Every structure is written in structure tokens, then in C-alpha cells.
Amino acid sequence: MLFKRTKKQPKSDHVTVTLPQVKQAIRKFEEDMPGPINRTALILEDKRIDMSRLKRYLGGIPERNFYMSRETYEIFEEEDKLVPYYLDLVQAAVDSYISDTGKLPLLEDTWLPEVHYRLLSTESYLKETPPFPLYITDEEMMLTHRAEHFE
Structure with missing residues (x-):
């Protein structure tokens, strides 16, 4: 125990x-x-x-x-309960986009590899936009909500 x-x-x-x-x-x-x-x-x-x-x-x-999060296995407390929902939603969209296009859906002219929600939405990969940015990491193209991951 x-x-x-x-x-x-x-x-x-x-x-x-x-x-x-x-x-x-x-x-x-x-x-x-x-x-x-x-x-x-x-x-x-x-x-x-x-x-x-x-x-x-x-x-x-x-x-x-x-x-x-089913996709990233990251664990969250009650106050962050929306994070795993959006991680899983966007991770599936990013994976499908990469599979179909061979490209990463990233915002241009940013110093962090931030996911381009509008691109994923207009291409019908994403049905709902998270209220916070998500970033694509080098570790198997997994997402994170932590900008400090890149510092």
C-alpha cells in the first residue's frame, strides 16, 4: 500500500x-x-x-x-481533465493528416512546433478545436500541451 x-x-x-x-x-x-x-x-x-x-x-x-490520454499515456489531475480529451482528439487528426499527406500540420513562422488547428479543421481531420495550443514532439510525433518541453 x-x-x-x-x-x-x-x-x-x-x-x-x-x-x-x-x-x-x-x-x-x-x-x-x-x-x-x-x-x-x-x-x-x-x-x-x-x-x-x-x-x-x-x-x-x-x-x-x-x-x-489513451494516445500519450499522460496522466492528469481533475483540474486538467480536458487535456487528455483534446490530446487524443488532435493526435488522431495529426496521425491521419500525416498518413494522408506525408506532412506535419504545423503553424508557420512559430518557434515551437504548434499544431495548425485551422488546417486540420478545413481539411476535415479535426471536428473540435482545443482552447489551448498543442505541440508535436520529436518522440514518435506525439503531442504535448507543454511548451516547456521544448526549452
Whole structure:
């Protein structure tokens, strides 16, 4: 068990956890699962992580939700729950665009490799525009929302 039960509800299964603890529990879950099962098995339709499946690693069910991108495996706290939704949406659009055109859908004249949402939308690859920029990394053309990744 990675931590103790919360004091305000000693008899419940709810616990207080940190993002690093959730990440550690997910790694342990993935290590314990047979070959074809990976961490994406934990992702619910709304991108929430199914904490009931991590209960044995965390000592209970967290009091708050955590979210994961199916495409990048990045894990987020409640306040950033829209990030994995948009990462997955735009990653699929970028992958399709690259596959069809052989080009990267990037804004021109920017110092960061920012995804060109308008291009993807007008070419019918993207149905919804994120309210924040996403960037294409050198690591297998995966997306990130963190500009500091390039510093």
C-alpha cells in the first residue's frame, strides 16, 4: 500500500493520493497484468482512470478523479481533465493528416512546433478545436500541451 486512509472517513474505502502515487500504481498495475493488457485498460470513456482497478495498489479509491490520454499515456489531475480529451482528439487528426499527406500540420513562422488547428479543421481531420495550443514532439510525433518541453 502506497499511503494511509484519510482521517475524515476512516471506515470508507476512500483515500487521498497524489499524482505521483497514481502514476506509481499504474506502473505496478501494468507490471502485474499479462502481456496484452496495458494501462489503456484503465481508461473509461470520459478519460477518467478506473480507480477501482487500482484500489489494491492505492489502499482504497481516491477521493478525486484522475484522467489519462489513451494516445500519450499522460496522466492528469481533475483540474486538467480536458487535456487528455483534446490530446487524443488532435493526435488522431495529426496521425491521419500525416498518413494522408506525408506532412506535419504545423503553424508557420512559430518557434515551437504548434499544431495548425485551422488546417486540420478545413481539411476535415479535426471536428473540435482545443482552447489551448498543442505541440508535436520529436518522440514518435506525439503531442504535448507543454511548451516547456521544448526549452
